[in-house]
Amino acid sequence: xxxxxxxxxxxxxxxxxxxxxxxxxxxxxxxxxxxxxxxxxxxxxxxxxxxxxxxxxxxxxxxxxxxxxxxxxxxxxxxxxxxxxxxxxxxxxxxxxxxxxxxxxxxxxxxxxxxxxxxxxxxxxxxxxxxxxxxxxxxxxxxxxxxxxxxxxxxxxxxxxxxxxxxxxxxxxxxxxxxxxxxxxxxxxxxxxxxxxxxxxxxxxxx
Numbered sequence: 001x002x003x004x005x006x007x008x009x010x011x012x013x014x015x016x017x018x019x020x021x022x023x024x025x026x027x028x029x030x031x032x033x034x035x036x037x038x039x040x041x042x043x044x045x046x047x048x049x050x051x052x053x054x055x056x057x058x059x060x061x062x063x064x065x066x067x068x069x070x071x072x073x074x075x076x077x078x079x080x081x082x083x084x085x086x087x088x089x090x091x092x093x094x095x096x097x098x099x100x101x102x103x104x105x106x107x108x109x110x111x112x113x114x115x116x117x118x119x120x121x122x123x124x125x126x127x128x129x130x131x132x133x134x135x136x137x138x139x140x141x142x143x144x145x146x147x148x149x150x151x152x153x154x155x156x157x158x159x160x161x162x163x164x165x166x167x168x169x170x171x172x173x174x175x176x177x178x179x180x181x182x183x184x185x186x187x188x189x190x191x192x193x194x195x196x197x198x199x200x201x202x203x204x205x206x207x
Contacts, residue, residue: 002163004184004201007102008136008154009095010169011112014188015128016092018085026081031069041068051115054139058117083121094191099131105204109134111154111167113144134158145169146177155183166201168194 012018024038031038042048047068051061062075071078102108110132114122116139122128129135136154143150155162162182169175170188178185186197 002161004106004166004203005164006107006109006158006160006166007198007203008109008111008158008165008167008183010167010171010174010188011110011114011122011128013170014092014168015096015110016122016126017087017089019087020085022085023081026084027069027071030073031071033069038069041065048115049144052113052138052144053142054116055142058115061115061117079117082117086118086122088126091190095194096128096131098191098194102198102203103131103133107134107158107160108132109136109154109158111136111145111150113138115139145174148177148181151178151181151183155181166198166203168197 009015020039020043021035024035024042027033027038027042028035042065045068047056047061047064050056051058056064058079059075062078065071065078099108108131110129112135114137119137119139134154134157136150136157138144138150141150141153143153145151151167155165158165163184166184166186167175167178168186168188169178172187175185175187184201186194188194
């Protein structure tokens with residue numbers, strides 16, 4: 001087994017949790033529509049994918065949401081609701097606690113599908129990003145996972161071979177896409193499992 005040089009982690013439901021329905025329910029009340037209809041526009045549409053790849057900016061995204069939902073609220077109010085989905089769990093805190101130890105011996109990178117509004121909000125309101133040497137945000141990279149191009153671009157910027165990288169993601173299809181490229185990909189289920197997976201790849205023991 002090649003020596004691991006870079007540890008790459010996903011963001012959502014790994015380092016911070018979120019619940020899309022928080023925003024969907026709030027917008028549903030304002031738009032007079034079912035939360036499921038809001039959810040489909042917010043988190044399962046081509047509009048969101050364009051936002052997460054950085055193809056469109058926040059104002060254009062908001063205009064698209066307004067048009068699709070016949071929503072009449074100010075942009076500032078929308079941003080507050082859009083960013084209200086995040087919260088920190090004990091597992092998140094424990095996982096974040098591992099980073100200070102890991103960064104002493106490994107290059108730490110985050111690889112996340114994230115839009116510009118969420119990215120800027122989390123940078124301002126949390127300290128999550130401070131432990132990472134590199135941040136790979138889809139809205140800046142131009143691709144979203146599981147597109148192999150975003151993984152390859154991250155590896156190139158880190159200057160490591162796939163076999164020299166460890167990657168953990170809460171979504172199995174994202175971990176599988178990394179593994180298909182030769183990266184040591186694992187499904188994140190919590191900090192205890194993460195430690196075991198790191199040790200399996202030869203990362204130093206973190207008792």
